[in-house]
Amino acid sequence: MEALTTLRSRTVVLPIRDIDTDQIIPARFLTTTTREGLGEALFQDLRFDRDGAERAEFPLNDPASRDCEILVAGNNFGCGSSREHAPWALLDYGFKAVISTEFADIFRNNSLKNGLLPIIVDKDTHEWLMANPGVELCVDVEASRLQLPDGRVVEYPIDAFARYCLTQGIDQLGYLLQHSDAIATFEETRSWKP
Amino acid sequence: MAVPNDRTLFEKVWAEHVVVPETAETPAVLYIDLHLVHEVTTPQAFSLLRERGLAVRRPDLTLATMDHSTPTTPVTSFRDLAVVGESAANQIRQMEENCRDFGIDLYGFGSDRRGIVHVIGPELGASQPGKTIVCGDSHTSTHGAFGALAFGIGTTEVGHVLATQCLLQRKPKSLAVNVSGRLPVGVTAKDVILAIIGEIGVDGGTGHVIEYRGDAIRALDMESRMTICNMSIEAGARAGLVGPDNTTIEYLAGRPRVPQGVAWDTAVNRWRSLCSDDDARFDKSVSIDAGALQPMVTFGTNPGMVVGVNDPVPDAPDASFRKALEYMKVTPGKPMSENPVDVVFVGSCTNGRLSDLQQAAGILEGRKVADGVRMLVVPGSQQVKRQAEELGLHRVFVEAGAEWRESGCSMCLGMNGDTVPSGQLSVSTSNRNFEGRQGIGARTVLASPATAAASAVMGRVTDPRTLT
Numbered sequence: 001m002e003a004l005t006t007l008r009s010r011t012v013v014l015p016i017r018d019i020d021t022d023q024i025i026p027a028r029f030l031t032t033t034t035r036e037g038l039g040e041a042l043f044q045d046l047r048f049d050r051d052g053a054e055r056a057e058f059p060l061n062d063p064a065s066r067d068c069e070i071l072v073a074g075n076n077f078g079c080g081s082s083r084e085h086a087p088w089a090l091l092d093y094g095f096k097a098v099i100s101t102e103f104a105d106i107f108r109n110n111s112l113k114n115g116l117l118p119i120i121v122d123k124d125t126h127e128w129l130m131a132n133p134g135v136e137l138c139v140d141v142e143a144s145r146l147q148l149p150d151g152r153v154v155e156y157p158i159d160a161f162a163r164y165c166l167t168q169g170i171d172q173l174g175y176l177l178q179h180s181d182a183i184a185t186f187e188e189t190r191s192w193k194p
Numbered sequence: 195m196a197v198p199n200d201r202t203l204f205e206k207v208w209a210e211h212v213v214v215p216e217t218a219e220t221p222a223v224l225y226i227d228l229h230l231v232h233e234v235t236t237p238q239a240f241s242l243l244r245e246r247g248l249a250v251r252r253p254d255l256t257l258a259t260m261d262h263s264t265p266t267t268p269v270t271s272f273r274d275l276a277v278v279g280e281s282a283a284n285q286i287r288q289m290e291e292n293c294r295d296f297g298i299d300l301y302g303f304g305s306d307r308r309g310i311v312h313v314i315g316p317e318l319g320a321s322q323p324g325k326t327i328v329c330g331d332s333h334t335s336t337h338g339a340f341g342a343l344a345f346g347i348g349t350t351e352v353g354h355v356l357a358t359q360c361l362l363q364r365k366p367k368s369l370a371v372n373v374s375g376r377l378p379v380g381v382t383a384k385d386v387i388l389a390i391i392g393e394i395g396v397d398g399g400t401g402h403v404i405e406y407r408g409d410a411i412r413a414l415d416m417e418s419r420m421t422i423c424n425m426s427i428e429a430g431a432r433a434g435l436v437g438p439d440n441t442t443i444e445y446l447a448g449r450p451r452v453p454q455g456v457a458w459d460t461a462v463n464r465w466r467s468l469c470s471d472d473d474a475r476f477d478k479s480v481s482i483d484a485g486a487l488q489p490m491v492t493f494g495t496n497p498g499m500v501v502g503v504n505d506p507v508p509d510a511p512d513a514s515f516r517k518a519l520e521y522m523k524v525t526p527g528k529p530m531s532e533n534p535v536d537v538v539f540v541g542s543c544t545n546g547r548l549s550d551l552q553q554a555a556g557i558l559e560g561r562k563v564a565d566g567v568r569m570l571v572v573p574g575s576q577q578v579k580r581q582a583e584e585l586g587l588h589r590v591f592v593e594a595g596a597e598w599r600e601s602g603c604s605m606c607l608g609m610n611g612d613t614v615p616s617g618q619l620s621v622s623t624s625n626r627n628f629e630g631r632q633g634i635g636a637r638t639v640l641a642s643p644a645t646a647a648a649s650a651v652m653g654r655v656t657d658p659r660t661l662t
């Protein structure tokens with residue numbers, strides 16, 4: 001996992017609420033056995049029509065938003081299936097952060113474990129971002145702060161451990177493996193065995 | 195130190211599995227008692243183990259099956275997999291290889307125990323009270339019906355559990371959902387959970403573990419409790435559980451993977467003591483009156499957009515809401531029962547168990563699926579299939595004009611070729627009505643097996659109570 005300490009990018013806004021992981025990447029793309037190349041399938045049925053042609057009105061298809069690394073989405077992003085293919089697809093497409101007022105638990109976990117930053121903002125900030133697509137934002141990941149173009153600074157909540165792993169590019173399996181002795185002791189001493 | 199007497203069942207199960215406690219800087223290391231794996235969300239996790247030269251720490255606490263991308267037409271050899279396409283066949287082949295290489299029991303093709311992962315765990319008796327259970331699948335919450343702490347995880351976490359049998363977790367909050375009173379005739383567990391999601395919303399449970407409580411829940415059999423816990427995730431919750439009782443213990447008795455002999459008695463004693471304290475403190479609570487419920491159906495594109503089958507579809511001055519109604523081609527102010535139906539699907543980990551099939555068969559017996567309607571009945575497991583056939587249910591379905599299939603996820607997510615054609619309306623007993631979930635452009639109405647069967651007979655969304 002690549003370390004993510006700061007991020008500066010313009011935003012692309014998806015004004016849709018409750019975007020579920022089936023919309024982020026439909027199930028028919030889940031037969032893959034690797035994580036690569038899923039960006040092409042990102043928002044497949046929203047980006048393309050039945051004949052495979054781009055839907056001009058879909059914000060990601062606006063040429064001006066092609067290299068945006070920050071996605072601003074409506075309330076409650078990432079609900080539904082636990083497929084990690086959702087953050088894999090977002091990352092592979094080029095996103096590094098998603099902003100919403102709320103994220104589904106599993107999606108948030110999956111994202112943090114892959115270096116995709118879920119940023120939770122208050123309602124006012126969210127409304128402003130939704131109404132002003134394409135603005136440039138600065139994210140200081142170490143300080144958990146987001147800077148708006150007018151200089152306003154918004155702090156966002158993030159689990160301290162997740163932030164540490166994100167900014168250091170640490171994967172959590174290594175950390176868990178360090179606890180092997182404690183795990184073995186737990187297995188031997190617990191009062192009942194599964 | 196005095197034992198606190200205000201703990202919830204969830205907190206007790208949690209506390210019993212903490213290997214390393216949580217601090218402000220680090221999450222808890224939580225031990226996992228049962229890890230269920232399937233073909234779609236695991237290949238990348240096994241690859242990681244291979245890259246790092248790691249073994250599976252506890253293959254004995256790991257169970258595998260194949261359900262998501264498998265065909266529901268009979269499979270006798272790998273050649274039959276052509277129906278689902280090459281990449282799905284490859285995924286299935288890798289699953290076999292991974293299980294063989296890492297020493298994991300696989301209920302694969304040829305096993306009469308194969309089925310949807312959340313159907314076979316309980317069926318085998320592997321899902322037990324007080325256990326921590328995970329799977330790379332959000333509907334793992336199903337196993338909470340046994341008083342287990344069961345939740346879905348991503349593929350990276352699947353790798354963590356394979357390698358260490360543990361997960362890094364922050365403790366979620368608790369939410370009590372009290373369902374009191376008596377369910378009216380013709381109203382089922384599916385209607386209860388749809389009503390709950392309608393009440394608290396698709397994000398009402400985010401960050402929480404739900405405990406379903408109250409006399410209406412106590413009165414339910416295990417399969418109904420599974421239906422309810424299954425859709426906890428549709429309310430955004432991490433997990434949902436029901437305290438174990440005699441119903442739980444009777445269900446488990448004699449199943450292949452429960453403790454045997456003296457160990458069974460010891461386990462039962464431990465299970466009986468598992469409950470929330472009388473003074474348990476929940477972070478949030480809501481109450482539902484079971485007596486006031488009716489058959490529920492969804493009208494929009496998330497499971498919170500739900501309404502009584504005879505009630506008018508609501509309206510809201512909200513772009514996402516309007517977009518959903520437009521996609522569904524439903525009119526606010528009119529009941530869902532005015533909508534013609536093209537496809538009916540009975541199955542999935544929500545409603546693919548024997549009692550669900552009985553519910554549907556009860557309506558279909560002596561009746562016919564309406565002209566122009568395609569009805570698919572897909573048992574949740576090969577065991578459910580066998581039991582249904584012993585009871586002659588398959589004959590009821592086939593005589594009514596429905597298709598009777600092998601087990602699998604099938605049209606719940608349309609990964610295996612069983613899909614709803616674009617624009618068609620499907621009444622489905624599954625759990626998600628997201629845009630395109632059952633196929634590109636498919637319009638899904640979630641409902642109980644009884645409502646689904648009644649809708650198949652009448653050719654439009656139908657209150658099953660009008661057919662009994």
Ligand code: SF4
Binds near residue numbers: 311602607624
């Ligand atoms: S039946 Fe549907 S919800 Fe259940 S495990 Fe299969 S795909 Fe997931």
